[in-house]
Amino acid sequence: MMDSFIAFALPIFKTISMLILIVAYLVWLERKVAAKMQSRIGPYSVGSPHGWLQPLADALKLMIKDDAVPKNADKLLFTFGPIWIMVVSLASFALLPFYFDNPMLNVDLSLMMFIAISSLIIIGIFVAGWSSNNKYALISVLRMTAQIISYEIPLIISLLIPCILIGSLSFGEIISFQEDTWIIFYPILGQISFIIFMISALAEGNRIPFDLSEAESELISGYTTEYSGIKFALFYLAEYVHLFGICVLGSIIFFGGPNGPIFTSNILIVIKALLFFTLILFIRWSFFRIRIDQLLKFNWIRLIPLSFIGLLLACLARYYVDFN
C-alpha cells in the first residue's frame, strides 16, 4: 500500500519540484535578458554572481506578505481562482515526456488531452477576475476570454498540421517520427504551422504584443489587480509554468523533442524549450501592445484562413505523399 503510493507520488513530486525550480530561474533569465536588451544590469546584489538567489528572495517576499482580500470580493472564488490556475497548468505536464522517458499519463491522444487541460486555465482566470469585484479586472477577463477562445482555433490547427503528416496524436509517436527530420524542416507546411503556432502561443501565453488582459497602461494589472502575496505568486508562477509548457510542446512537435543531431536525450527537450522561451522573450521586450479589436481582427481575418489553408495542404500532402 505504502510502496504503491510512493511509486505513484514520487514522479509527481519530482516533476513539480523540477518545474518550480525551472520556472523560478526562467523569471531570473527573463529579467537578465530584458536588462541586457535595455542596457541595464538586472538583478545583481541578491546572491553572487549575478543575483542568482533573486528568485528565492522574490518567492520569500511574496510568501510572507499580508494576504489582503477586498471587502466585497467573493472570498471562496477569490481563493479558488489562483489555485485552479496553478493546478491546471501543473497538471498539463503529466502528459509531457520532458523529465522521465515516459510521461506519467500515457494515452494515445496525449496532444489533444494536453490542449484540453491547458485550455481550462481560462476558467481560473475568469473566476479570479470576476470574484475580485473590480472593474479593471472585469474588463480584463472579458478581453481574455474573447482572446483565448479566438486564438485556440489557430493554435489547435497549427498543431494538427504536423499530426496529419505524422498520423498520430500521441507524443511518443510524434517524437519517434522525427528521428530523421524535424517537422520544422518539412517544406512550407512545417514553417506555416510553426509561424501560426508561434503567434497563437504568444496570445495563449498572454505575452506582449498580445498581453491585453494585463494591459497595465489602461487596466492597472488586469485580473490580478486585487491580488497580492502568495495568491499573486501563484498567478505569476502559473503563467510561467503554462508558458514553459507551451515551449516544451513546441520543442516536441516542431523541433523533434529529444532527437538531436549528435545524441538523443530528454535534456534536449528542456534546452530546446529554453531556446524557444528566449525567442518569446526577445519578442516580448521589443514590441508594443496591440489593441483588442486589432487582435481579434488579425485572428479571424489573417490567422484562421491561413491555418485552414495549411490544414488543406497537409491533407493533400498526406494523400499524395507517403511520409512513413
Added chain:
Amino acid sequence: MENRVIERDFGDLAVNMGPQHPSTHGVFRLKLYLQGERINKVESFLGYLHRGVEKLSEKLDYDQLPPVLERDDYLSPTSNSLGFCNAVEKICDIKVSRKASYIRVLVAELQRISSHLVALGTYGLDLGGALGGGASLFLYCFREREKILDIMEDLTGTRFHTNMNQIGGVRYDVTTESINKIKKLSKDLRPVLQDFANMVSKDEIFMKRTKDIGIISKALAEESGGSGPIARGSGINFDVRKNKPYECYSEFNFDIPLGVKGDAYDRTIVRMEENIQSLNIVDQITDGIPPGDLNSRKPLKSSKLTKPPKGSSYFSIESPRGELGFFIVSDGTSIPYRMKIRAPSFSNLSIVDKLLPGTFIADSVVILGSLDPVFGDVDR
C-alpha cells in the same frame, strides 16, 4: 410561446483613470463611461497638482522668482525662467547681451531635446506597457537624456533645474571644454535620435496604434488654443521662435516640422524632427558664442532693489509643449502685483474631452500621451 427579447440597459460602466493610475503622466483624473470597450462619455478633473505658483509669485521678489518658476513645467525648467525673465526685461527695458542670449538659447534647446525624449519614452510605456517593448524604448530615451543632463551639470552644476537664467542675463559662463563636450554630444546624439525616429516610424504595431487615432483638426486646434507640437502636428505653421522671434532665434537656420493629418502619429513624428532641428540650433551656437557680458545689469546688493516701473507686459516663448506666456503686472514695488502664466499644457489638454468619446479604452491612454501634458504646468 411568444418569443420575447428582454432588453435591459445597464447603463455605462464608469471607470476612473487616475489620479493614481500607471499611465496618466501625472495626477490627472479621467472618468470614462464605457460601453464595452468603447468610451461613451468623458469627464476630466484637474487640480491635483495645484501648487499656487501664481499666488506665490505675488509674495516673492522678481529676482527670487526664476528658480521657483522652474518647478512649474518640470520637464523643461529653463523655458519657464526664460519666459519670465524676458517678460520682466520687457517692462524694465533691459537689453540682454548677445552672449547671454546665445547661452540661454543653448540651454533651452538642449532641454527641449531632453523633454521630447521623456515624451517619447513615456509614450512607449503608454503603448507597450512597462513590461514590454515600451519599457525598452523608455530606457533608451532615458539613457540618451542622461547625457544631456550630464552636460547641464557641467554647465551649471545642477542636472535638472539649471537656474541658468537671471533677469538681465545668465548666471554662468560657458567654458571651451563645455563647448567641446556639447559638440561631441551633438555628434553622438544625431544617429541615436534618427534610430529612435526609425524605431517608431517603421514599427507596424506603433503605426497601427497611433495612425488615425486622436485626430485634431486644424479648426479644433485653433479654437482650443493648441500650440506647439499639437498644433504643428495638425499642420498649423505656428512656432513662436519663427513667428515672433525672441532672444537670438532670428540668427539661426532651422525648420519647423509639420504634420499632415493631426493624429497621434504625426505629433510623435513632429517631436522627433524637432529634436533634430534643436540639434541644428545647438550646433550653430557652439560654432561661436559672441563675446559680451553675462549680465547687462549692475550687481545689486539685495533682491529688493529690482523694482520695475509701473505697467504690465506679456511675453511668450516656445516651450517644448507650445506657447508659454507670462503676463506680469507691476505696481512699482519689488514684487509682482499679479502674474498669470499661459500654460501650453493646459490649453493642449483641454482638447482631450473632445477626442476621447467614441474611441477604445486603450486609445484613451495613447491620445492622452500624445498630447504630452505636464501636470506641473497644467495645474501650476
